[in-house]
Amino acid sequence: MTETFTDWLRQRSEPDWTAVVTHPFTQGLFDGLVPVTSMRSYLVQDYQFVDDFLALLGSALAKADRYSSRLAIAGSIAVVTSEENTYFQRAFDALGVGEADRVRPKLDEATVAFRELISDTNARGSYAEVLTVLTVAEWTYLEWAMRAPAALPENFVHAEWITLHNNPDFQSWVRWLCRELDRVGADLDERDRARCLRLFQHATRCELDFFNTHSP
Amino acid sequence: MTETFTDWLRQRSEPDWTAVVTHPFTQGLFDGLVPVTSMRSYLVQDYQFVDDFLALLGSALAKADRYSSRLAIAGSIAVVTSEENTYFQRAFDALGVGEADRVRPKLDEATVAFRELISDTNARGSYAEVLTVLTVAEWTYLEWAMRAPAALPENFVHAEWITLHNNPDFQSWVRWLCRELDRVGADLDERDRARCLRLFQHATRCELDFFNTHSP
Numbered sequence: 336m337t338e339t340f341t342d343w344l345r346q347r348s349e350p351d352w353t354a355v356v357t358h359p360f361t362q363g364l365f366d367g368l369v370p371v372t373s374m375r376s377y378l379v380q381d382y383q384f385v386d387d388f389l390a391l392l393g394s395a396l397a398k399a400d401r402y403s404s405r406l407a408i409a410g411s412i413a414v415v416t417s418e419e420n421t422y423f424q425r426a427f428d429a430l431g432v433g434e435a436d437r438v439r440p441k442l443d444e445a446t447v448a449f450r451e452l453i454s455d456t457n458a459r460g461s462y463a464e465v466l467t468v469l470t471v472a473e474w475t476y477l478e479w480a481m482r483a484p485a486a487l488p489e490n491f492v493h494a495e496w497i498t499l500h501n502n503p504d505f506q507s508w509v510r511w512l513c514r515e516l517d518r519v520g521a522d523l524d525e526r527d528r529a530r531c532l533r534l535f536q537h538a539t540r541c542e543l544d545f546f547n548t549h550s551p
Numbered sequence: 552m553t554e555t556f557t558d559w560l561r562q563r564s565e566p567d568w569t570a571v572v573t574h575p576f577t578q579g580l581f582d583g584l585v586p587v588t589s590m591r592s593y594l595v596q597d598y599q600f601v602d603d604f605l606a607l608l609g610s611a612l613a614k615a616d617r618y619s620s621r622l623a624i625a626g627s628i629a630v631v632t633s634e635e636n637t638y639f640q641r642a643f644d645a646l647g648v649g650e651a652d653r654v655r656p657k658l659d660e661a662t663v664a665f666r667e668l669i670s671d672t673n674a675r676g677s678y679a680e681v682l683t684v685l686t687v688a689e690w691t692y693l694e695w696a697m698r699a700p701a702a703l704p705e706n707f708v709h710a711e712w713i714t715l716h717n718n719p720d721f722q723s724w725v726r727w728l729c730r731e732l733d734r735v736g737a738d739l740d741e742r743d744r745a746r747c748l749r750l751f752q753h754a755t756r757c758e759l760d761f762f763n764t765h766s767p
Contacts, residue, residue: 386618389625396609396628397673402602409605409632412612416625457613 340520340528341470341513344535351539356478358546364497367488370551374492375430377549380446382423382437387453388472389415391465398462400519407511414504422499426492445548449541456534463523466516467531470509471538476500477509556736556744557686557729560751567755572694574762580713583704586767590708591646593765596662598639598653603669604688605631607681614678616735623727630724635715642708661764665757672750679739682732683747686725687754692716693725 338346345352360377363369369377392415396408427437442450456468480500487494499505520528554562561568576593579585585593608631612624643653658666672684696716703710715721736744 386621389618389621390613390615393609393612393614393621393624397606397613398609399606402605405602405605405609406632408609409628412625413629416622 339513339517340531341474341516344467344470344516344532345474347532348536348539351536351543352475355475355539355542355546357482358479358543358550360546360550361479361482363551364493365483365488367490367493369493371430373549373551375432376443378423378426378430378492378496379432379436379440380443380545380549382427383440383442383446384450384453385415385420385423387450387457391453391457391469394457394460395462395465395469398460398465400462404515407508407515411508414508419499422495426495429492443548445541445544449538449545452534452537452541460534461527463516463519463527463531464534466512466519467534468538470512470516471535471542473505473509473512475539475542477505481506555729555733556747557690557732560683560686560732560748561690563748564752564755567752567759568691571691571755571758571762573698574695574759574766576762576766577695577698579767580709581699581704583706583709585709587646589765589767591648592659594639594642594646594708594712595648595652595656596659596761596765598643599656599658599662600666600669601631601636601639603666603673607669607673607685610673610676611678611681611685614681616678620731623724623731627724630720638711638715642711645708659764661757661760665754665761668750668753668757676750677743679732679735679743679747680750682728682735683750684754686728686732687751687758689721689725689728691755691758693721697722 360369360373363373389412392408392412396405396412399405399408426432453468456464460468477500480497483497483501487497520531523531576585576589579589605628608624608628612621612628615621615624642648669684672680676684693716696713699713699717703713736747739747
């Protein structure tokens, strides 16, 4: 049993990786106990990634090395622009988020740092590097959400944020992302693997800083 | 009434533009009279653009300067990977196209030239340049298809190729593309406008060469 590229990346991103996927904020979500102010600031800031993230998916679509990969990425683009977008609007309504905070909130330091990483990878990253950032963003979210108990919190703002990230379609997408990064990573030389590792570690740290910022 | 950027581009791409949108091949489509061998070679070669074109849409998604533009582009990506893809498979079945010619046909010179233009624009083009190539590809097709008579040919291979390119959703998408290129073009300097014009003229010529190659 040989180690896959994604396992290699994840193991070398500890202890941050485990800190993200077992973060107290996520336990608060499972229990429905994240205070409204924390949930509001978390979602307001997170929504500011939707545009960069969609652009990064476009970059993956543009840079992929084969048609079958493009079809898988296109499928994920369709999800980001449908289900996920409506969740944010409904959650903002429920949390009483005003127009200014939906459209152009003051950005936290952790948000700015992560957005810079994403937009830099979009503009200059190789396909492997784009996949690396996408994989950290999606895989960490799958891993914490898969730890959710069967009984979901009653508040849809909490419950749906969990099910958006552990439903079967999302599981398939993350499995595909990992397999794709394994496939592409197998052909990289040492230097390019090291670049992906630095990116993976950096992105994982960004996720951790983001959760830390919004924990009560 | 001032001239829009897209009108300026189109007028400076004559007489090729009119030659494309009134091409005898398209008249043959309207009459259902394109010989099977021509229709087969045309669609086999055209299908080879689907992958590059999807990648170019990804490049537009990655490079767009605002979220609302990304949503419009994402909508078009969904169409390319659904309705249009099934048409090709059904048409290939009807025309008796074998597996090799669906997956890896010998490419015509006109196909190679156009694919190079598209992939070069994907890799190195600005948002305005990506929009320019997309606009030529979609606007020429809308213009010839809008000339179709109300009575469509009986054969779905002909009829659906027309309705894929003149249905209301496609009309909206092309109108959006033109408006978007007008918006982005308004902020370009002389040099960048000239680069877009060269690309527009080159892409229009590629379309003409492509139709010429497959005309009986």
